[in-house]
Amino acid sequence: MLKELFISNPELKRNIWLELTPGRLIIMPLVLGAIFFVAGYPYLAESYLTCLIILRLVSVLIFGGLVFVWGTKLCCESLIDEVNQRTWDSQRVTSSSPWEMVIGKLFGSTIYPWYGGMFCIAVWFVSSLYLFKTVTHIKLLVITICAGVLIHAVSLLLVLIGIRRGRDRKKINSSFYFLGPLILLLLFIGPKAKYFDNIYHSINLYGLSSIFQESEITWYMFEFSYPDFVMFMLLIFLIWAFVGLYRNMRTEFQFSNGPWVWVSFLMTLMICCSGFTANIRGLKFTDYLMAGLCLSLGIGIVITYITAFCEPKNIVGFRLLADNIRKRDWREFQRNLPLWMITFIVTFALWVIIFTVLLVKNKTALPEEIGVLSAIYFFNLLCFWLRDLCLLIYVNLKKASVRADIAALIYLLIFYLLPAILLSESGNDALLAVFLPVFRSSLINGTLPVLVQFLFIFLLLSRCWRIKSRIPDNGAENKTA
């Protein structure tokens, strides 16, 4: 298995032929050596510890540039170039397995940045051995390496989804797939970036470790130190990123995927996030449970939106599902279900549980009376959620172009933001519940208007479906007419 994946992997070999030429193999250590020399030499006379700190900092920065920026770019382009240069179809008809292709693309395309990154890791590792808090620094090193692999995997995953969306397009632009994960990463580490300044300006020996001097994290009943928890979560999401890559590559290779792996991912995500409710002190067990359920519902709703926007939503897919239902071919129906529908079904099941519990507990008490945990509030939330999904599908069926999603996004922004701004400006905050899922609402000023909005969009969608779901002609009739 490992031999097939790494040693005799044709995609990996092809990338090695292209990326690791003798010239490039020599240039990289020479350039890096020169940078390290220029950076560290002036401090050598001052103190060797200062020099090591500088070398460590420089190695971190170069590693970031090589692996996170350049590596992510190459990783995206490895697949996008195949599509743009029309070699992807030739790859898809080979006997390479989805795993081989995933490994080949993920590590093959980034092999040169990783080659350079290895020198940085060596400098980082050696400098950490001579400096204080060695274990902490080694943990940070492991986290950085895992994060590098994760960002490559996520960008490749986005590209695979993008290819499926733009199957009929001649060219795919790599910028979004390259910049998207990088921006996310920056948002994640942004608040922590200040510690780099500390090191750089004050040559603070402990500067690099300041990230780890935060309080411990409680996850369910477990207490984790910050780096341990980050490593734990990175490992979980790295595994899921690989599973996601494998499943998407299977789809590219025309294999069918069932819904259960995606359901397992959703459950993992919900369980992972629900663990953080343990940080809220002084709740009863049932409250923790409810908080976890509500958090999971929120995650489910967000994932429904993300997947609904990311996946193709053309009439053919819907007609195929309708055909499966008509023929009662449930096996095929499961295979053809888009991820956003699976997410919707799972999340809707959660909604039913929460709604039922709240209905039994609080009857039809208004949100204003008992706070956010009111059945009415969750009903409003469902209406908003359904309205948005219906609108997204309606625009896609109507427009049937790649811009349909952008149009739907603009409509949604207008629906949510414009009334909110206007009402806030005019001082009519009470009417906000008609346009936003705020919990200061009543039946008249909240539930009914939202229900009407949903029913109106649903009516439009069903009319559009009736027209579009007819068997399309093949043009012959038009020509003979």
Add this chain to the structure above:
Amino acid sequence: MQRICFMINVENLIYEYPGKRALADVSFKIKSGSVTALVGPNGAGKTTLLKCLAALTKPFGGRISVRGVDILKEPRKCHQMMGFLPDFFGLYDSLTVRQSLTYFAMAQKLEKKRIPDRVESLVEKLDMKDKFREKVGNLSRGMRQRLAIGQAMIHDPELLLLDEPASGLDPESRNALSELFLELNRDGKTLIVSSHILYELEQYAGDILILRDGRIVDRDISAGSFEARRIRIRVLNIPDSITGLLEKTGHVENVRIHDSEITLDFTGDGKEQHDLLKSLMNANVTVKEFYVKKQSIQDQYLETAELRA
């Protein structure tokens, strides 16, 4: 009785794009060892059909099997049996010819020790020996086409699907390509070739599949039917009884008379053709010219197109 072995069996294939049915209930069978020309106007669904056959795109409905293997259930197994050359194919310009072929040989899971021999024999077959170590980016259009075909057949597949393989080639390269297809066919390969250049298909195609508006045109044109001959006779004076005289032979159809020229479709063999000429001479018809024109794929295609219109 000889049992016909089918390489491809397509049943009620349906493929849809949003708002358009690209393939509508397409059914056909392709014999093993045959060369089939897939022809039709632009937008008829040729590329879509080939992509469905190559298990590169999932149809809306229907069933496709290659040597009895369902391509929807076992796409990888089918890929091992086939090679596919897309219409706008791409090559890895930074690799050499040898590296390109070696890469595809590895990707097609050829035994490691067999790869160098296979690559060399293929390069010889493709007449690219002198380009062996050359970068793909430096190859001419014709050579690139040959390399792409080489990549598609590196694993010695039984079936080759070629989408517009001769487009953009000069006459010399096109002729060499036809020779290559004939050679592959002699080796027992089954070929499906989509092309616009109909007169070239005639050089190697034994069967023809006409697609129009996503449907197979209901007409069987095959190697046998190429033998249907069209005879053109020029005479000095046309006697009134000529139609009756020709029809009496029993092998004449579609007699058309224009000025001093008679055109007819003749279904008989060589001996009966001789008898036809003899009967004309005996009836003192002043035959000035008598020539036989085999009906080409192009003639048949255009005729079919005319009938459809």
